[in-house]
Amino acid sequence: MSDINSLPLRDARAVVHGLTNLSLHAQRGASVIQSGKGVWVQDIHGRDYIEGMSGLWCIALGYGNERLANAAHKQMLELAYYPLTNHKSHQPVIALAERLLSMAPAPMSKIWFASTGSEAIDCAARLCWYYWNAVGQPEKKKFMSHLLAYHGNTIAAASLTGASYAHDKFNLPLPGFIHLTTPHFTKNGQAGETEEAFCDRLIANIEQRILAEGAHTIAAFFVEPVMAAGGIIVPPAAYYDKLQRLLKKYDILLVCDEVVTAFGRTGEMFGSTTMKLQPDLLVCAKALSSAYIPISALMISPQVYEPIARQSGELGMFGLTMTYSGHPVASAVALETLNIYEELNIVEHVRQVGPCLVNGLKQLESHPKVKEVRGIGLLAGVELTANHGRECAKLVEEEGLIVRAICDTIAFCPPLIISEAEIQELLARFTKALNRL
Known part of the structure; x- marks a missing residue:
């Protein structure tokens, strides 16, 4: 039997995708993620991204954890x-x-x-x-x-x-x-x-x-x-x-x-x-x-x-x-x-690195496209001026960071194991996308 990664690549149009514009998806297809390690994922084209949403708020220990496997x-x-x-x-x-x-x-x-x-x-x-x-x-x-x-x-x-x-x-x-x-x-x-x-x-x-x-x-x-x-x-x-x-x-x-x-x-x-x-x-x-x-x-x-x-x-x-x-x-x-x-004493780790994320985002409140920054722990949102959420999320992904646009709020929920250095990289990529916006 062939390995799944050796099969002919399809564009995911056969799959019904939730929280997705199905008509638009039929035209553009999916971004196909191939692998992950820690807080990083890689698509089928070999491009790396910081997974800033823990998938769907969930992959707390990141990717590739051998103990869980x-x-x-x-x-x-x-x-x-x-x-x-x-x-x-x-x-x-x-x-x-x-x-x-x-x-x-x-x-x-x-x-x-x-x-x-x-x-x-x-x-x-x-x-x-x-x-x-x-x-x-x-x-x-x-x-x-x-x-x-x-x-x-x-x-x-x-x-x-x-x-x-x-x-x-x-x-x-x-x-x-x-x-x-x-x-x-x-x-x-x-x-x-x-x-x-x-x-x-x-x-x-x-x-x-x-x-x-x-x-x-x-x-x-x-x-x-x-x-x-x-x-x-x-x-x-x-x-x-x-x-x-x-x-x-x-x-x-x-x-x-x-x-x-x-x-x-x-x-x-x-x-x-x-x-x-x-x-x-x-x-x-x-x-x-x-x-x-x-x-x-x-x-x-x-x-x-x-x-x-x-x-x-x-x-x-x-x-x-x-x-x-x-x-x-x-x-x-x-x-x-x-x-x-x-x-890992994960609670203490979140207490240590959480302020780096939330305070780092709060420094962007003076940006002309930002209305409000909210957050606690490793859970944060940046509310933008009207009708910019979806466009911003697209630009952020182009910068190698995956986030989620909830109307005009950009949500951040990185894996709990994220380091302070990785948070700084996340902030840098988001700031670059925000300036492009």
């Missing part, structure tokens, strides 16, 4: 697959669940595994419904989230997502999904309004909406500690404190979507710690395996899990399952990923 290989030979149904289990998933519970930023009881962040968010929504049915409040069916939030692309996760591109012509969002003002002070604050007053106004508006809908109908509020795909939005410090008090007042569950922010990205192991959140449910994915293999995890607090277990006993079965939930190979790779984070 070896962990997958070893587990494939020992036990390539086994389901978690009908009282069956396996050692890698047991060890991974215990490890995650020991790391959790809030008291958690159990872990539910899936393959993607979208799946885990979908399962979180289903568990919220299951929980409220178990405690005798079946009217609690509606969900709240923020405008511009990104929670995934299954039907429920896309309904939670507050972006029109996930809804248009897909018949979404479903009924019962409520989107509220994005907690972006510089964009949504009113003239003369302080951050504190801004937070108070948003919380008052949320409370009014809760009362209008009926608190007895609201199941949960889904939040991202930092809104990544919404344009790298870091909510004001007081916002989540006030929101959590409001949710407790009306007995509404808090679900934290840490698909992007978990495992060191914000300078803490979890973004919930950075933003002082105490979730009832927490979803993580992406960096859980450094994207070397698909896996996601849903952490469930004791107060939520106990009624779920009781109701399962009454029904005779917990009717949620997925073929690849807790896949042994994915679990083994995730365990090794967590070992590497610990050995």
Whole structure:
């Protein structure tokens, strides 16, 4: 059988590409990436790029990590697959669940595994419904989230997502999904309004909406500690404190979507710690395996899990399952990923190099094309003047740096292992593209 790299090259037009203009793609084709090492990738023409987005916010340990490849290989030979149904289990998933519970930023009881962040968010929504049915409040069916939030692309996760591109012509969002003002002070604050007053106004508006809908109908509020795909939005410090008090007042569950922010990205192991959140449910994915293999995890607090277990006993079965939930190979790779984070002291590394990225970008705020720079840890965004995002991202790629344009915000999310010297090179390439713009 031929090696894949020796096969005749095609231009990827046979593949449906997400977050892509499909009509334009039919004309221009794809940039085909061939290989990667560390924070660098190389295309089929031999050109090198700094991967400034960790692929899709996910390849935290960079490319070519032999330990993760070896962990997958070893587990494939020992036990390539086994389901978690009908009282069956396996050692890698047991060890991974215990490890995650020991790391959790809030008291958690159990872990539910899936393959993607979208799946885990979908399962979180289903568990919220299951929980409220178990405690005798079946009217609690509606969900709240923020405008511009990104929670995934299954039907429920896309309904939670507050972006029109996930809804248009897909018949979404479903009924019962409520989107509220994005907690972006510089964009949504009113003239003369302080951050504190801004937070108070948003919380008052949320409370009014809760009362209008009926608190007895609201199941949960889904939040991202930092809104990544919404344009790298870091909510004001007081916002989540006030929101959590409001949710407790009306007995509404808090679900934290840490698909992007978990495992060191914000300078803490979890973004919930950075933003002082105490979730009832927490979803993580992406960096859980450094994207070397698909896996996601849903952490469930004791107060939520106990009624779920009781109701399962009454029904005779917990009717949620997925073929690849807790896949042994994915679990083994995730365990090794967590070992590497610990050995590298990845949180401390992010604290050391993160300011180099964010402060380096902030030095560009005087540039005539820059409106605002936002960021925390190794997660940053440069908002440009109107209608320049896509053009800028193209110029940046020409300079050998891969970023993502989110409307007019250029997003940066480099692998967590990036060095200060590599950040300086990233900044130099971006600055050169910005000057060309």
